[in-house]
Amino acid sequence: MNGSILVTGGAGFLGSHLCDALIARGNDVVAVDNFYTGSKDNLSGAIDSRRFELMRHDIWLPLFIEVDRIFNLACPASPIHYQNDPVATVKTSVLGAINMLGLAKRRKARILQASTSEVYGDPQIHPQPETYWGHVNPIGPRACYDEGKRCAETLFFDYHRQHNVDIRVMRIFNTYGPRMHPRDGRVVSNFIIQALNNEDITIYGDGSQTRSFCYVDDMIKGMLAFMDQDAHVGPLNVGNPHEITVRDLAETIIELTDSRSRIDFRDLPADDPLQRKPDIAQATETMNWQPTVGLHDGLQETIRYFRWLLG
Incomplete structure (x- = not known):
């Protein structure tokens, strides 16, 4: 993975770990965040690197920047945060996806959407394979996040089919580790x-x-492996099946x-x-990925x- 990389939500829990991993690989990284849940403290290691830039920005507003790849991670991911301002949550997921996909289209950049296991809602199939369409309440208190992410997936696949945008859609299951927000309600x-x-x-x-918890290091390795491979656009479950x-x-x-x-x-x-609980058979087959941290x-x-x- 060469060239410059944009990470939206780059000051958040997952985003900051991803920035660190990309810098360690030798990439030039631009992190964008509105700091609603993210923190500059999460980027204390990255901020000193000459390969790193940080920009305050809401992705529901257009962004014009020269990058080669995009990781779209921006969106509050815990109920206590995304329910605090549900309209902003929907804007981030939907308008943010439109803006980032437009940027990817203009730049001919590969773009990864950090989707979520919440697209499955309260599942009636267990474990959840990528072929399951979900069981989601479209007007409930969690819908701003669940349906926002589902609509973002729709946009990603429509841009892929209509405009040939090079997409990756990754469904992230519960992830934990250092830099979690201390008041995120998880x-x-x-x-x-x-x-x-x-x-x-x-x-x-x-x-x-029940829940299935994936350590952050395993999740970032899965995210990078999915972005690097050329065989599969997704959606792809990444998580720990324990x-x-x-x-x-x-x-x-x-x-x-x-x-x-x-x-x-x-x-x-x-x-x-x-x-x-994720069914990760596709992740194992596509990129030989499995979580390793107990x-x-x-x-x-x-x-x-x-x-x-x-x-």
């Missing part, structure tokens, strides 16, 4: 912070709902942090999926980060 960051503070760990529902209940996750984090926390059960939010090892690295963050 179970891993929530549980770790509550455990480190010896506070009650909040579980919504009875804790039997499934765990939310209650087991909480108990594991309590053990790893040596916490005195107890579990506090609350009502399940509307449209919260009960199962989430949950315990990844959680220990994440706990170390939050210990440092909390001081």
